[in-house]
Structure formats: C-alpha cells, structure tokens
Amino acid sequence: MEEIRVLENEKLRFSKPAMRILENEHRYLTYLMDEWHAIVLWFEQHRILDMEEGHKQLEKLRMQIIDFRVPLKKHTEKEEEHFFSLLxxxxxxxxxxxxxxxxEHREIExxxxHFLYQTEGDLSLLTLDEIQEAAKNAGEAFEVLTVHFIKEETVLFPMAEQQINRNDLTKLCDKLNTLIS
Structure with a gap:
C-alpha cells in the first residue's frame, strides 16, 4: 500500500495531456513490473534452490507475467497505432x-x-537449470522495459510536446484516453 501512495504523490513530468496519459501508464506498468521482478531477483539470489520452492516461485512469476502482459499489450498498441503514427x-x-x-517493443514481446514458452505445461518437470533460464528471460524483459520507458520519456515524449501541434495533441489525447487494465 505504501508503494501506491508514493506513485500517487509523484508529479507527472509532462504538461500535455496526451503525454501525461502515456507517462501515467508507464508508472502503472512499472508498478506491476516491480512485483514480478521481485521474484526474478529471488531466483538470482537463490542459485541453489529447493525444487519445490523453485517451482512454486516460477508458477507465481508466470501468473504475474501473464497478468502483466494484458495492460502492456494495450499500452504498446496505443503507442504504435496512435502516438508513433502521429509523431x-x-x-x-x-x-x-x-x-x-x-x-524494442518486439524485443520485449x-x-x-520466450519465458511463457519455457514455462508452458507441467512446471514440476522443469530442472533447476531450466527454471533459472526462464527466470533470466523474465529478468531480461524487465531490463529492456525499464530502459525502454526511460528512452520514451527522455526522447520521444519531450519531442512530441515540442513538435506536435496543439490540435493534433488534442486528437491524440482523445485516442489515448482509454484504460489499459
């Protein structure tokens, strides 16, 4: 609960409503990512792990990433269809x-x-090495996503605020103003 309050109290950096929508979605996605990344870190810190606990953690990671994939897909589609096409x-x-x-959108997907493919079926059949490899792919997705959001917020969003005219930004805002969760 404390983490949510921190997100709510942070000020959005962008002034144009369309960019604020995308920035806010990044914050929401980052919050969700942090939840499943904690499990990835658990795997990194527990190289020699109990098989039962490893399978349990992997199942939890898989479910969180499946749940995360839905808002990520909606966000990515909105960016590509509306924001990128206008910019x-x-x-x-x-x-x-x-x-x-x-x-990077394709790399993240x-x-x-690949993580979801590696973790299909009966997880109890996976070896420790296969579990670690799957967790590593989830960790790679987290790292690429984190850098990706930073690039969008330091390059594309400021560029859009400076270059896109007010009328186009208003239309873009109307198109982006949909839920991702």
Missing part, C-alpha cells in the same frame, strides 16, 4: 528514434513470449 508524420518513420523504440 512519425512530424519526425519521419524510416530512421531515428521511432525505429529503435518499435524494435520476444523475451516475455
């Missing part, structure tokens, strides 16, 4: 920051998808 008309689509950011 691209101002800065271009062929090169520059949009190309790298969109590639790849890590999450």
């Amino acid at each position: 691209g008309t101002y800065i271009g689509f062929e090169q520059g920051p949009l190309v790298g950011i969109q590639e 790849g890590y999450i998808g």
